[in-house]
Amino acid sequence: MIFLTVGTAHFDPLIEEMDRLVEQGVVKDKVVAQIGRGSYMPRTFPFFRFIRSLNTAYDWADVIVSTGGAGTTIECVKRGLQLVVVENRTLMEGHQAQLIGELSRKKHLVWCRDLSDLAGCIATAKASTFAPFMPDKPRAHILIDDLLKSL
Numbered sequence: 551m552i553f554l555t556v557g558t559a560h561f562d563p564l565i566e567e568m569d570r571l572v573e574q575g576v577v578k579d580k581v582v583a584q585i586g587r588g589s590y591m592p593r594t595f596p597f598f599r600f601i602r603s604l605n606t607a608y609d610w611a612d613v614i615v616s617t618g619g620a621g622t623t624i625e626c627v628k629r630g631l632q633l634v635v636v637e638n639r640t641l642m643e644g645h646q647a648q649l650i651g652e653l654s655r656k657k658h659l660v661w662c663r664d665l666s667d668l669a670g671c672i673a674t675a676k677a678s679t680f681a682p683f684m685p686d687k688p689r690a691h692i693l694i695d696d697l698l699k700s701l
Contacts, residue, residue: 555604559617
């Protein structure tokens with residue numbers, strides 16, 4: 551199963567592209583979507599707007615397709631899920647690219663840079679073994695100590 555989520559925002563082009571891919575038989579998996587505040591309602595798969603927790607969907611899904619929202623992205627990466635992230639450039643002047651780029655570089659997710667590549671990115675995620683997420687070691691105490699030494 552593919553779980554498609556746009557979080558609390560909206561990203562109709564992503565929902566529309568997945569709908570098209572399912573309709574044309576390019577994506578053969580069952581798809582369930584969380585469409586947030588979007589106005590486009592898919593015709594080929596079930597959807598809902600919001601739910602208290604996405605944990606059940608994460609547990610059932612073989613692949614998660616998501617926008618680049620920090621909350622969903624970090625949650626899926628920490629859990630080691632097969633994650634495809636499509637940056638929603640309509641939100642906040644493209645701020646998502648930095649996070650997605652870094653996590654992609656570290657082999658934690660597949661970055662779908664163009665919706666026309668969505669089917670290929672899903673196939674890549676299915677075939678990938680992602681690197682386990684290891685948070686950076688805390689450094690605040692070192693920075694504070696260095697600052698105090700310079701006074």
